[in-house]
Amino acid sequence: MALTHVVLLGPPGAGKGTQAKQIIDKLGLVHLSTGDILRDEVSRQTELGKTAKGFMDRGDLVPDQLIIDMIRGRIEAATAGFLLDGFPRTAAQAEALSEFATIDVVLNIGLAREEVVRRLTGRRVCRGCGEIYNLTFNLAEGETTCADCGGELYQRDDDKAEVIENRYDVYEKSTAPLIDFYKKLGVLRTLDGSAGSECVFSEIIGILTA
Ligand code: AMP
Numbered sequence: 001m002a003l004t005h006v007v008l009l010g011p012p013g014a015g016k017g018t019q020a021k022q023i024i025d026k027l028g029l030v031h032l033s034t035g036d037i038l039r040d041e042v043s044r045q046t047e048l049g050k051t052a053k054g055f056m057d058r059g060d061l062v063p064d065q066l067i068i069d070m071i072r073g074r075i076e077a078a079t080a081g082f083l084l085d086g087f088p089r090t091a092a093q094a095e096a097l098s099e100f101a102t103i104d105v106v107l108n109i110g111l112a113r114e115e116v117v118r119r120l121t122g123r124r125v126c127r128g129c130g131e132i133y134n135l136t137f138n139l140a141e142g143e144t145t146c147a148d149c150g151g152e153l154y155q156r157d158d159d160k161a162e163v164i165e166n167r168y169d170v171y172e173k174s175t176a177p178l179i180d181f182y183k184k185l186g187v188l189r190t191l192d193g194s195a196g197s198e199c200v201f202s203e204i205i206g207i208l209t210a
Contacts, residue, residue, distance in 0.1 A: 002104070002209075002210075003105050003207070005101060005102055006029065007088070007105070007182075008084065008107050008109065009107065009108045009175070010109035010111065011113075012116060012168070013115075013116040013119040014109040014110065015111075015200060017033065018132050019109070019197065020083055023201075023205075023208070026205065028080070029082055030078040031082075031085060032074050032075065032078065034067055034085075034086045035085070036085075037071070038062060039056075051066065056157075057158065059170060064090055064093055068092075071084075072100055075100065076100060076101070089175045090174045090175065090178075091174075091178065094181055104187065107189055107207065108179055108191065109200065110192060111193035112194070116164070116168055119134060121135075121161060122139075126146035126151040126153055127153075128149040128152070129146060129149040131148050131151075133153060137197075189207050191204065
C-alpha cells in the first residue's frame with residue numbers, strides 16, 4: 001500500500017471518527033485521534049487533562065504546544081503508518097507536523113453547518129468500546145446500550161447544542177484554512193460528507209489503495 005501517512009480533515013461531525021475506525025480495521029494504520037487522547041487524559045484527571053478540559057467543554061481548541069507535545073511521539077512511533085483524526089487543526093499545528101512527518105494524503109470530508117449541528121446533536125458514543133451511533137442513522141430514540149458490546153451510550157458534553165455552534169465557528173476560523181495549505185502541497189482530496197458513510201468509505205479506500 002502506497003499511502004500510509006494520512007490526515008482526516010473536516011468539521012466536527014463530518015464522520016472522521018466513523019471513517020477512521022473502518023479504515024484502520026481494513027488497512028491496519030495506527031489511529032491517532034487527538035480528541036480521544038484528550039478525553040482519556042480528562043477521564044484519568046492528568047495534569048494535561050485538567051488543563052484541556054475547560055477548552056474542550058467550551059468547544060475551543062486546546063493550545064497548540066500542548067497538542068503538539070502530546071502527539072509528536074505517537075506519530076514518530078507509528079512506523080507502519082498513521083491515520084491522524086482531529087490533528088492538525090491550526091496552521092501552527094500543520095507547520096509543526098511538517099517538521100517531523102511527511103503527509104501522503106489529506107482526506108478532507110466536507111459538511112455544511114446545518115448538517116453538522118443535526119448530526120452532533122444526535123451523536124451518542126459507547127463508553128465501553130467507543131463505537132459511534134447517531135439518532136439520525138442507526139440508533140432508535142431511547143436506546144441506551146451499545147449493540148456491539150452492551151456498553152452504556154452517552155452524549156459527549158461538547159455535543160450539547162450550546163457548544164456545537166462554537167465548535168463550527170472555531171473550525172471555520174482555525175481549521176478550514178488548512179484546506180488551502182494542503183491543496184498547495186498537492187496532497188488534498190475532498191469528499192462529500194453528506195453522502196452515506198459507506199459511500200465515503202469506499203471512496204477513501206479507493207484513494208488509499210490506488
Ligand atoms: P474531537 O473529538 O476531535 O471533536 O475533539 C474534541 C475537542 O478536543 C475539541 O473541541 C478541542 O477542544 C480538543 N482538540 C482535539 N484535537 C485538537 C487539536 N488538534 N488542537 C486543539 N484542540 C483539539
